Amino acid sequence: MSLPRPAALAVLLALAAPAFAADPDEMLKDPALEARAHALGKELRCLVCQSESIEDSNADLAKDLRVIVREHIAAGESESQIKKYVVDRYGDYVLLRPPVKASTLVLWLGPFALLLTALGAAWLVFRRRGGQPAAPPLTAEEQRRLDVLLKDQAK
Numbered sequence: 001m002s003l004p005r006p007a008a009l010a011v012l013l014a015l016a017a018p019a020f021a022a023d024p025d026e027m028l029k030d031p032a033l034e035a036r037a038h039a040l041g042k043e044l045r046c047l048v049c050q051s052e053s054i055e056d057s058n059a060d061l062a063k064d065l066r067v068i069v070r071e072h073i074a075a076g077e078s079e080s081q082i083k084k085y086v087v088d089r090y091g092d093y094v095l096l097r098p099p100v101k102a103s104t105l106v107l108w109l110g111p112f113a114l115l116l117t118a119l120g121a122a123w124l125v126f127r128r129r130g131g132q133p134a135a136p137p138l139t140a141e142e143q144r145r146l147d148v149l150l151k152d153q154a155k
Contacts (some may be wrong), residue, residue, distance in 0.1 A: 037070045040079050045096050
């Protein structure tokens with residue numbers, strides 16, 4: 001049995017990383033409270049990774065947020081109270097599904113604006129290319145010289 005190449009090993013470790021995100025030491029003893037903490041953690045964005053929830057991230061900040069969420073749940077706070085605490089501290093961006101309001105319009109409309117900008121740029125490029133005149137046909141002398149060059153190249 002041979003050992004995997006470094007690149008393959010790196011890919012396997014990257015795929016397995018979310019499995020190692022939650023440290024057993026930070027988990028709550030009560031399974032019901034832990035389930036609430038896990039569900040809430042799935043709604044909060046890791047501010048380091050940005051595309052992962054705090055439950056899936058191995059970043060130190062995500063670990064700190066997981067601990068904070070579990071401390072607040074253990075203290076008897078509701079999910080809405082904990083979300084408010086985290087949003088007050090880090091802003092709406094910490095929510096994987098931020099609310100639609102004036103301050104988060106960029107988060108919601110930004111991807112569509114980028115898509116429209118890209119489509120507009122592509123349209124301009126194609127419009128400019130289509131507006132160029134076609135090359136004029138070869139004169140009899142140019143055609144004769146081309147035929148000679150092609151014959152010489154074929155030899």
